[in-house]
Amino acid sequence: MIFNSLSFAIFLPIVLLFYYLFGRRYQNWVLLIAGYTFYGVWDIRFLYLVSLSTVLDFCTGLMIANGRMTLAQRLAPTCHLLGFALFFLVPDWHAVVFQGAYLNNINIDWQQLLTPTSLGLNVLGLSGLGVAVANIAYPYVLKHMEEKTKRIFFLRCSLMGQLGMLGVFKYYNFFVAEAEGCLKSLGVDAPSMHLDIILPIGISFYTFQTLSYVCDVYWGKMQPVSRLRDFALFVSYFPPLVAGPIERASHLIPRILGERRINFENICQGAYLILLGLVKKMAIADGLAGSVFSIYNASGDVGWLDIVTATVAFAIQIYCDFSGYSDIACGVSLWFGIELLKNFDQPYFSLNPSEFWRRWHISLSSWLRDYLYIPLGGNRGSEIKVYRNLMLTMVLGGLWHGAAWNFLLWGGYQGAMLIIHRLFVGRKPAEFCGTLLMRLPRMMFFFVFICYGWLLFRATSFDQISSFTQILLSDFSNMSLHMKIPPFSSLLGIFILIFVEIFQFKRQNIHFYTYYPAVIHGGVYALLIFAFIMGLSNDSQQFIYFQF
Amino acid sequence: MTVSNSSISNSESDNIPTSMLTGQRVFVASLWALVWLILIDISLNIFFAMPKSPLIQPSKLQSFFDYGRSAEGKIRYMVGRDKESTSMVANAGWILENEVDDQPKMASSHDRVLIAAYGQSFTNQICEALKVVDPRFELRLKAGPAATVSHSYAYYKADAKNQQADVVVLGILASSLIYMTSPTTATINFEGAAPYTYPIYKLNDGHISEEDPVIHSIEELRTAFYDNPSLWQVYIKMLRSKSPTYNSWIFEKDIFDYSALARMIRRSIGQKHAHDVTARYWNANGFINTDGVLDIANTLIADFAADVRVKGQIPYVLLIQDKGYKNHLALAFESQLKQLDIPYLSTHTIASSTNPRNFVSDGHFTPEVTLQIARAFHADVLNKIKKIK
Structure with a gap:
């Protein structure tokens, strides 16, 4: 379902109707169901990934901050994950065929619709196993792990889990293909390890969103969310779900939990x-x-x-x-x-690369700044280290866009522009305060460089x-x-x-x-x-x- | 204050004087918006109205703001009370058994070759380029705007007794194939609605049967518009019942035709309709045999070839793959063409339909590409006929 479609034009008024009809108490339920419907319409099986991401970071967040979870807090993710594994198991929407000139005739092949696939059975089995292992290991973790070790252990679990999912779905085939290419050029005939998978829509957006939550909880910037349904809504809140803005937990969660102003x-x-x-x-x-x-x-x-x-x-x-x-x-x-x-924030009014990245895709650039650039050292240390941090951040920012060399090149180009700009203007450039007309020549000059970046981004080879x-x-x-x-x-x-x-x-x-x-x-x-x-x-x- | 593009923070919305955001102010602004929209609509209708006479070529902007007029509205505009006040397009494509024209019926001499071609502008352009390649070729061209295979077949049937050509060409255009589900192209291609009609062919136990299109000539259409409105109603009734691609919203004239903005909305609905209909018969992998369209087209081609051969002529099929259709016509028809040994040429082998540079802005092949296709066609035809080798 995309925003500029007829289906969304029907979906949104229905959600709004229920949202306004129900009181504050049930509004989050409406949004949660709407979020899962909005995402599930693309491919219901990918809801399992959203669920996995939700459950993983809900649990790790609680374990990092509190070191323990209540029985209800353990039961809810168990049911949530297994429930969504069932979605993976059963419905195959290809079994539903619309016919007739006005799509008024629906044919449903019930056998196909309700026959479990082997992949679905594997997912359900592995989910059951994972949940069982987690619940069995829980008392051991509680008893034998020190507080500090526990915090680091669960942070690592979250990072490995989230980045692992992103890596498998987004980058695995790219790196495997490149490795195979390298081996082939060396005369080594390696067997193909290509996985026949498609990229789940919005995975980069919701992964970064949940990562911001775990990092903020780890750094003590925010308290963990105690109810799964609130955290699930944070992950699956549908307006920014598939293409941003990449919401920060510290920004969105208080708005989910708190009172809202609708006027x-x-x-x-x-x-x-x-x-x-x-x-x-x-x-x-x-x-x-x-x-x-x-x-x-x-x-x-x-x-x-x-x-x-x-x-x-x-x-x-x-x-x-x-x-x-x-x-x-x-x-x-x-x-x-x-x-x-x-x-x-009107990015093409920028006069230099530094300003551009304060105006373009702000939710990503600020995420990269707070969770990558600053932990790498940021502006601290020698100039060479700052340049390294800038380049690394922008190259990884380029890679975030997709597994392709031109995105890496684009990231490198942006990093180089930032470094050159810093070389010329120093650490704290003065803000330009002239009128729009006075800005225009500099805007046009810098726009040429932005455009060359877009050439790298758009190129097909x-x-x-x-x-x-x-x-x-x-x-x-x-x-x-x-x-x-x-x-x-x-x-x-x-x-x-x-x-x-x-x-x-x-x-x-x-x-x-x-x-x-x-x-x-x-x-x-x-x-x-x-x-x-x-x-x-x-x-x-x-x-x-x-x-x- | 920071510039806010995508959301308004509390502090920013607080900076907007509350008097500016009251319900009363928004209500007044909305009324003004309505007034402005009405003014825009009226201005467009005045400054970009279609020319009074359909004989005058409209400007690009005039055409743009008229694309969304209903198919019936467009056809009514084209057809005047007499021939002199009727547009050229309205006269094109009608299948007439005893058409009077000055086209050759047979080759003018023994060292000349007459090509009789039934298709559309693409076919005509390729044949005309053939004449440039080799002036010994003479042409008898019968076509309809964006005509489909059933139109070309019906035109051949009607014209067969009038010509003794050496080679008879059936031009099949990829983007037009789905029009064979209707007796008029206007039910799908409503932006470029053309009034001409043709039979709908159906397969019954392997035999072809045809549905009569009710209106058969421009004269009958004129009668339906000006003298006998019930005939038009019979035509509409037939479309409703026989054409699976008919949509009354985009076909029938209504009040929306009088508003430029409403016409644009109708245009978008028409495009959605065309996309939906196309998707039922074609996708990225090729044509789909929905409603048996491929079976019917294959039968028409086989019948055409057999009929031409009985008369001692050479049948030839041009598979014209226009923009975006890859080699899908070849995928749909090649096996039968080979099996029945019917000579054919698929344009995709000469000019890729996925390279936009092979096409001009209106979707036709560039003159250079047309010439290349004509050369290939020429070489193939020379192999088939003996008399001018």
Whole structure:
């Protein structure tokens, strides 16, 4: 289920209806069920991974902080994990076939639907074994492990479990393929160890989210969550579940546990964010996708102008696609009275790489800063160590996006930019305080470097990076443009977005329109609705960050 | 204060004067939004209205804001009271048994070859390029806009007695194949709705039967619009009952046609409909035999080849794989074509349908690619015919 789909347009009002109908006491249950439904619609089997992640960090969090768990606290995760293993066991939705012109005829093959697969049986068996071992070992751990050892042991359990899952699903095949390639080049014929698995949607997002919880509990920054259902909601809260913002436990959990403010302001602001996000996604990003594809996925020759225009188009596409998702997630969440973390802050207004990373995918960059860069040493120590920390953080940040060399290269490029910037301006650069017009030349200059980064990010192969770079630097002879012209909706959407961003920047508030008279305020709504309606006709594309 | 893009923190929302966020203010702003939307709608209808006469070519923006008009609305716009006030597209593609035209019926001399081709613009372009490659070839071209195989087959049947061509070509376009489930392309391709009709073919115990499309010519259509509205209702009733791809929301004219914004909403629904329908008959792996479309198409091809051979002519099938369809037509028809020894050419072997550079913006092959295909076609045809070798 994606935000810009008809199914979500039906799903959301139903969830809101139940949410507002039930009192505060049951609202978290509504959100929890909604989260599992939202995620399970993609592939119900992957709910097991969400469950495993939830149970692992719920238990390790309690063991790190309290050193013990009550019987109820042990019973709940046991049932939770085994229950979700049953989901893995039974339903095969391919057994449900919709037929007829209006999908009004549903055929269900009950035998296929309810026949357990061998993989499902293995998962159930292993889950049962794991749960049994954990419960049997619990009294031993309680009796024989020292407090300090216990804390480190359970932190390691969590890190190994979470990163292990991420490693298997996201990176295993990549590293195995590379290793096989290396062995083959040395003349060693290794047997294929490739696993036939698909990447579960949003695994990088919820893994980082739960890791932040365990680390914060370990560092004593927050108390552990005592009820599984609250922690489960923290992991599976659906607006940011599959593409962020990567919520911090210290930010989201108090909002899950505490009172919520749902008022007219929240609803209006949420509606505006949803509308803005839909315009960014459907009118602009989806429209530009075909244009970018026509150059980056073409098999013929491309010229200098093609590469430049397609790369600028991709810079706009990825910003609108990702920030559009974040805007919708934040807007939807405001309707539940829960504020999410800020994820984008007009990144293309940046003047340097340091500022860019304070404005682009803020929830990831701040996560990397707090849980990787600072533990590595951060700004402390010699300059060489700082450069090492910067490079390592950005390369791993690149790898977070996916198991491919171009993401590593992109991360390295960002790290190099940060190091060069630090070399030039020193430890504490002065903030630029000029007007927007005065910023413009520097913004444009830095935008060129951002765009080259996007070329590395979008490229389909090393050969393409090499040939495109060569053309950009030396081949100005071919100035013909073969890129598919973006649709009117994208061009109009970009035009509207530029104005919206300028006013937003001037007012330093995304809700800038509230400062103007009602006639202009209404005009902003109308323009966005118009762009949204135009964008409805663009071919719907998957959100780019879903694959991460 | 920090710039907030994705969420508003408490401190930021507190900075917005509360008077600006009251219900009354939002209500007034919403009313203004409505006024602005109405003004936008009216402006679009005035400044980007379609030309009064369908004979005048609309601008790109005029076309853009008209894409969402219902198929019926578009067809009514195209068809005037007489031939002079009717657009060229409306006249194209009608299958007429005794069509009067100046196209050759047989080769003009013994060292010339007449090609009779039944297809669509792709087929026409390839055949015209063939003439460029070798001027000894003469052409008799019968086509419909984005015509499907059942239209081409029906056109061949109707025209067979009028021509004595040396080679008879059946052009099958990948993106048009699914139109054979309906007697008009407009039930799916509603953005480019063309009024011409053709029979729906069905298979009964291995034999072909056909459903009559009710309206058979532009004259009958004009009658249905201006003199005998009940005929149009019979046509709609037939579409509802016989075409699995019919959707009254996108086909039938209604009040939405008068609003530019509503038309854009209809356009998106139409595209969703086209995607859904296409997905029933085709996916990334190839065509699916839903409603027996592949069986029917194979039967039509076999019948076409047999009929042509009886007359001593050479049948030839052009499998035109347009953008994104890979080699899916070949996958669907190649085995039968080989089995029945029917000469054919699949364009994917010459110009990959997955390379966007092989196509111009309207989806046709580039002139260079068309010429390459024509050269391959030429070489193959020369092998088949003896008289001009």
